[in-house]
Amino acid sequence: MKLFKFATIMFVLVYMVPAQEPAAVSPGTAGGQARAKIISPEVHADGRVTFRLLAPKATEVLVQGNWEGGRGLAMTKDASGLWSVTTQPLEPELWAYTFSVDGVRTLDPSNYNVQRDGVGFMNTVLVLGERSKVFQPQRVPHGSMTAVWVPSSLMKTPRRAFVYTPPGYEGGTNRYPVLYLLHGSGGDEEAWPVMGIANVIMDNLIAQGKARPMIIVMPNAYWNELASLDLAGPRTAPPPAVGSGAGSSSYAENEQDIVGDLIPFIEKHFRVLAGRENRAMAGLSMGSGITLNVAFKRLDVFASIGLLSSGALRDPKAGMETIQKINPKFLADPATTAKMLRLLFFSCGTADPRVDGMAKVAQELNSRKIPVVWKTYPGEHEWRVWRHSLADMAQLLFK
Known part of the structure; x- marks a missing residue:
């Protein structure tokens, strides 16, 4: 087995150090010559954030952020060519943004917090508060x-995944339950460790x-992709067809990849608790479609399931028909289904077009005495929704 250790700091501290509130421009030295250091972003005590960019020749600079009112936020230029803008107070959250300089999308060169x-690449800024504490290394x-x-039986070559082991695992003897957590369309195995x-x-x-x-x-949910494209290069087989966040049109390969290859590998090489009651599967967007098609079918393997922002349930009638097609017994015998499920967790952003359909499917399942935990969070189809989803779901798993 090939193992590569990555210090936690590589994944989190690079972009999780909250911006301070120093002077807008501070003195510095480089090569023996004085120069100005631009402070951006600058988080103020009341939650306002100031962004700055030195671009003397630019005619228009915008901030493109994922907070309300953050798209196309116009900056103003001073006599030195320094552009700046200050937001209204933002809620405690890990926010993402880029600059648009005369129509060209670019990163903030003063902010080393990049995801x-x-x-796609973007900068992040952490506004501290009770709601965002869970996202800050403590x-x-x-x-x-x-x-x-x-090892992949489908690709005939190993594929990369990331595995989180809890504090005390190394050097200990305890065994642990396992959550198999999938990313969405366009993502890879680095999505949950980095963005999530x-x-x-x-x-x-x-x-x-x-x-x-x-x-x-946290595996690569594309069964035919060896690793993130920056590491492994292009896929060696055509990618699955993707539509409405539902994932690939045929899920037999996903089932083989996860149930046939991944789970046996993990249970051989890590100290896990055996049995379906100690396994959970969850995914966001495309990953929720894979989870729906694999975990709902294989209740003999998984006792806990999480669907985050599921395009497969956007149309509630079609969603219920999909569940019926995947596993006819799931709806036909709700008492047995409810007994087998330790947790069924649905979540979505309040501004995500999938939210109404998911809410109706959750309501329908609950009416059939198949309990669903239904959560919504401010946001669209985005990582701030999925991070909070994981935080809430994790508190319910394996209890």
Whole structure:
């Protein structure tokens, strides 16, 4: 087995250090010559954030942020060519943004907090508060994030996944339940460790006694992709057809990849608790479609299921028909289904077009005595919704 250790700091501290409130421009030296250092972003005590960019020749600079009113936020230029704008107070959250300079999307060169989401890059800024504490590394015991290469019966070569092990795993003897957590369309195995900061969330929840210590396995949900494209290059087979966040049109390969290859590998190489009651599967968007088609079918393997922002349930009538097609017994014998499920968790952003359909499917399942935990969060189809989803779901798993 090939294992590659990555220090937690590589995934989280690079973009999780909150911006301070120094002077807008501070003195510095480089090569023996004085120069000005631009402070951006600058988080103020009341939650307002000031962004700055030195671009003397630009005619228009905008901030493109994912907070309300943050898209196309116009900046103003002073006599030195320094552009700036200050937002209204923002809610405590890990926010994402880029600059648009004369129509060209660019990163903030003064902010080293950068995330990659698929092939796109963005800066982040953490506004501290009670709601965002779970996203900030605290002075608590930390788990480990490990890259593993899992033999694939479909690709005939190993594929990469990340595995979070909780504090105390290394050097211990305890066995742990496992959550198999999938990314969405365009993502890869780095999505949940980086964009989702799953390890930071779990470290904090475990330290507070809010979540049971568990292992989280974050594979590449594209069964025909060896690893993130920056590492492995293009896919060696055509990608699955994707539509409405539902994932690939045929899920037999996903089932083989997860149930046939990934789970046996994890249970051989990590100290896990055996049995379906100690396995959960969840995914966002495309990953929720895969979860729906694999976990709803394989209740003999998974006892806990999470669907985050599921396009497959956007149309409630079609969603219920999909569930019926995947596993006729799921709806035909609700008493048995309810008994087999330890947790069925649905979540979505309040501004996501999928939210109404998911709410109606959750309501319908609850009316049939198949309990669904239904959560909504401010936001669209985005990571701030999915990070909070993981934080809430983790507190309910394996209890």
